[in-house]
Amino acid sequence: MIPPAIVDEVRQAADIVEIISDYLTLQPAGHNYKALSPFTREKTPSFVVSPDKQLFKCFSSGKGGNVFNFVMEVEKLSFPEAVELVARRSGMDISRFTEKKEQKSAHEESLTETLRWAAKFFRGTLESDAGKLGSIYLAEKRGLSEKTIKTFGLGYAPDAWDHLFTAAKRAGIPQKHLLDLGLISANKQGNSWFDTFRHRVIFPIFSVGGQVVGFGGRTLESDPKAPKYLNSQESKLFEKSKLLYGLHAAKNEIRRMENALLVEGYMDVLALHQAGMTNAVASCGTSLTRYQAKILRRYTSRVLFMYDADRAGQKSMMSGIDILLAENLTPFVIILPEGDDPDSFVSREGREKFLRFTEEKMLSFQDFQIRFFRESGDFAEPDLKSRAIKVMTHTIAQIPDRIRRELYLQELSKKLGLTLSALQELLEKEEGATENKRLSSENRQELPPPGKPAPKISVLEKTFLKALLESTGYGNAVLEFAASHEEMLELPHHEAQEIFIHLIRRYHDIADRPDERINIASEISSFGTPESRDLASELLIEQPISKKWLEQSNVHADNAKRCLAMFLDAFKNLILEPLLCQKNRLTEDIRLESDTDREIELLREKIILDKKIRKTSLDLKKMITAILEES
Numbered sequence: 001m002i003p004p005a006i007v008d009e010v011r012q013a014a015d016i017v018e019i020i021s022d023y024l025t026l027q028p029a030g031h032n033y034k035a036l037s038p039f040t041r042e043k044t045p046s047f048v049v050s051p052d053k054q055l056f057k058c059f060s061s062g063k064g065g066n067v068f069n070f071v072m073e074v075e076k077l078s079f080p081e082a083v084e085l086v087a088r089r090s091g092m093d094i095s096r097f098t099e100k101k102e103q104k105s106a107h108e109e110s111l112t113e114t115l116r117w118a119a120k121f122f123r124g125t126l127e128s129d130a131g132k133l134g135s136i137y138l139a140e141k142r143g144l145s146e147k148t149i150k151t152f153g154l155g156y157a158p159d160a161w162d163h164l165f166t167a168a169k170r171a172g173i174p175q176k177h178l179l180d181l182g183l184i185s186a187n188k189q190g191n192s193w194f195d196t197f198r199h200r201v202i203f204p205i206f207s208v209g210g211q212v213v214g215f216g217g218r219t220l221e222s223d224p225k226a227p228k229y230l231n232s233q234e235s236k237l238f239e240k241s242k243l244l245y246g247l248h249a250a251k252n253e254i255r256r257m258e259n260a261l262l263v264e265g266y267m268d269v270l271a272l273h274q275a276g277m278t279n280a281v282a283s284c285g286t287s288l289t290r291y292q293a294k295i296l297r298r299y300t301s302r303v304l305f306m307y308d309a310d311r312a313g314q315k316s317m318m319s320g321i322d323i324l325l326a327e328n329l330t331p332f333v334i335i336l337p338e339g340d341d342p343d344s345f346v347s348r349e350g351r352e353k354f355l356r357f358t359e360e361k362m363l364s365f366q367d368f369q370i371r372f373f374r375e376s377g378d379f380a381e382p383d384l385k386s387r388a389i390k391v392m393t394h395t396i397a398q399i400p401d402r403i404r405r406e407l408y409l410q411e412l413s414k415k416l417g418l419t420l421s422a423l424q425e426l427l428e429k430e431e432g433a434t435e436n437k438r439l440s441s442e443n444r445q446e447l448p449p450p451g452k453p454a455p456k457i458s459v460l461e462k463t464f465l466k467a468l469l470e471s472t473g474y475g476n477a478v479l480e481f482a483a484s485h486e487e488m489l490e491l492p493h494h495e496a497q498e499i500f501i502h503l504i505r506r507y508h509d510i511a512d513r514p515d516e517r518i519n520i521a522s523e524i525s526s527f528g529t530p531e532s533r534d535l536a537s538e539l540l541i542e543q544p545i546s547k548k549w550l551e552q553s554n555v556h557a558d559n560a561k562r563c564l565a566m567f568l569d570a571f572k573n574l575i576l577e578p579l580l581c582q583k584n585r586l587t588e589d590i591r592l593e594s595d596t597d598r599e600i601e602l603l604r605e606k607i608i609l610d611k612k613i614r615k616t617s618l619d620l621k622k623m624i625t626a627i628l629e630e631s
Contacts, residue, residue: 002097007068007083008522013090016054016067022089022208022251023074025298032541037061038074050541054521057541063530064537066521075209076237078110079525085209111237114177115212121167122155122202122215130163131156134201137220142267143347148274151249152203157217159199181214182233197230203266205231205238205284206248208295214238216245216266216284231284241289244296245269245282251299253279259302262288262320264313268306268342275351280342288320293327302330304362309336314372321365326398333368334358366412369395389416390430393423397430405431457493457535460577464570465496466539468503471567472518478567479507479518488575498532572621579613 017026017033024047026033031052034045039061046059057064063073071082080098087094125131126138126149134156138144144154157164165184169175175193178184184193200217207213214232232238246269254260261280263269272280283292296303303324307313317333324331334357336345346354363371373379373388392412399405409427413420471478482489483504491497506523510516520540527533586606593599 002080002083002094004522006094006097007525008519010083010087010090010092010094011054011067011522013092014067014086015051015090016056016070017049017051019067019086019089020049020056020070021298023070023298039063048541053540055524055537055540057534057537059538059542062534062538064534064541066524068525069533071209075207075211077112077211081110081112081211085211089209111177111181111235112211114173114181114183115214115237117168117171117173118164118181118183118215119153119155119204119212121164122157122197122204123153124155125158125163126154126156126201130158133158133199133220137201142271142343144270145274148270151273152246152270153212154270155202155204157195157197157200157202161194161198164195164197165193181235181237183215200230203245205243205245207243208247208251210248213243214240218266240284240286242291242295243284244292245284246273247281247295249273250279250281254281254296254299258300259304260296260300261304261306262296263342264307264316265341265343271343271346275346275354277346277351277354287316288323290323290327293323293329296324297327297329301328302332304358305331305333306336306342306358308341309338313341318369318372321369322395322398325365325395326400328400331365333363333365334361335363335368335371365395366392366408366415370415389418389423390426393426394430397427397433457496460570460573461491461493461496462539463566464491464574465499465536467567467570468500469520469536469540472503472520472523475517476507476510476514479503480511482567482571483507483511485571489571491574495529495532495535498528499536502527502532572617576613576617579609579616583609583613 020026020033020035024035024038026035026049027045029045029048031050033049033051035047035049036042036045037047037058037060039058042060047056048059049056055064055066056070063069067086068079068082071077071085072079075082075085077085084094084098126134138149138154139146148154165178168178168183175184179186179193182196185196186193197215197217199220201220203216203218204212205214205216214235214237216232217230219226219228219230231240234240245266250260250269250273257279259279261272261277263272263280263282265282269280269282272278281296283289305317305320307317314335321331321333336342345357349357369392370379373385373391378384378388393409396405396408396412399408405427409423410420412418413423468478468482482500486504489500491500503518503523506518510518520536524533524536527536583606586602586609590599590602590606593602
């Protein structure tokens with residue numbers, strides 16, 4: 001277990017803005033930063049990061065918390081794993097607190113730990129005598145250096161049926177984890193298991209944060225029936241359509257160079273990185289997806305396509321252009337010499353010639369499309385050319401920004417020698433079709449799941465909790481008062497009451513240490529449920545809840561006194577609110593009562609209740625005045 005003090009040390013060393021920037025494109029918004037939610041599809045940014053509070057809140061999905069909670073959500077990690085990743089990202093070594101003890105139950109191992117173990121196992125096999133064939137292939141045949149092999153964690157699975165399975169059993173790895181992650185497969189009868197990856201060099205696939213999420217394996221078999229590449233099966237950790245191979249190593253260089261080099265294969269990425277082009281990434285053996293384009297958009301607005309020189313590679317680039325443009329990226333294309341791929345070309349020609357070639361041969365996406373159609377004979381006849389022009393107009397229609405659409409349409413008009421009005425007519429048709437398709441897709445994906453709506457929290461409860469949460473930044477005075485009057489309060493909203501009880505309990509933990517403070521950015525990870533954590537994040541990040549809060553901000557420059565004043569005001573109203581509701585019910589009962597004796601009885605009850613309300617209000621007012629005068 002990682003000690004709480006170390007967890008807090010890691011959180012303080014980490015900059016939540018810097019870490020979330022690895023996953024999202026953050027834009028300044030006042031004191032905070034905003035981005036499109038990574039959890040929902042939205043057009044208007046509702047994801048907010050507060051550098052002052054070191055918290056995030058996604059107002060479209062409701063999720064919120066500190067840097068650990070964010071990493072847990074996007075990387076699908078446990079809390080200790082998220083702390084470890086953030087520590088690594090912040091340059092801290094906490095391995096002495098995370099190394100596994102031998103006596104730890106196998107059932108306690110997580111899927112991520114199993115993947116980590118498998119990566120280490122494959123790497124160890126490559127470095128052993130059993131991995132000699134893999135080493136020869138990678139180093140001698142493919143020309144990879146020892147540094148590149150180690151940097152990307154390459155490994156080897158020998159030509160054996162149960163090499164990994166047997167080692168996993170010895171290491172106490174749960175068999176279910178191996179099955180769920182596709183590391184082993186069942187025979188047809190389902191009564192025995194064997195290694196999925198056999199006689200293959202292994203490419204660990206990393207998340208953007210550097211966690212192993214799956215594997216790719218390249219066969220060394222000469223059998224043409226054996227699939228050349230084999231990937232991990234889809235799982236909650238490994239979704240090929242949402243991953244870019246090499247991004248964990250390329251993201252900083254992509255930002256620095258303001259462009260990404262997009263290739264097809266694992267070996268292309270490795271060869272380019274080894275040659276110094278460390279902004280190269282690949283689409284994990286799939287056609288480029290919208291999600292992958294969104295990921296690239298976080299780091300750059302320019303993408304340089306460099307797929308294989310064959311017709312299949314060019315067709316893939318044609319479809320990928322539309323996807324990149326739809327995400328507001330500007331694609332450029334490089335067509336390699338026939339028979340080449342990025343790996344073979346850079347390995348043969350070297351870095352300098354490669355860079356010179358890319359500078360000289362780089363095409364705009366429109367020039368590439370025209371060349372593609374011309375070489376395929378689609379410009380030879382009017383009917384074929386008309387269809388090709390519709391395809392190019394459809395491509396322009398994918399661009400979200402209207403000004404950019406108009407400019408590219410003007411470019412196309414000049415390049416093809418066609419009137420702008422004719423192309424404009426085509427574009428309007430394509431825009432309509434594109435918008436209808438987009439709306440249809442959004443409607444299918446965003447239908448709210450049926451279910452009981454969550455009960456709403458009142459403004460009064462929100463004001464009370466916001467003041468209580470914010471007060472922790474200025475000392476324990478408000479918490480001390482709340483703890484001493486705990487029995488007087490029970491908040492109707494379940495998560496609000498959970499937060500209240502948690503903070504009171506934490507105050508009691510430190511009450512005998514007057515100088516100790518509760519750091520709410522750290523504490524938020526310890527809240528009992530994700531719902532209470534999300535609510536606390538929302539209260540801490542959202543704008544002032546009521547006009548009264550704003551008025552108090554103007555009256556009291558001192559933040560501590562503002563929190564205390566707002567807390568006490570909300571405290572008073574929370575106590576009076578049930579009494580006032582009771583009075584309203586009594587008043588209505590009196591109005592509807594037809595029996596005179598019963599009406600008189602109800603009137604007496606109301607008189608007693610009125611006195612209680614006046615006395616409680618007066619007592620609370622005196623108490624609050626005294627507290628504020630002392631503060």
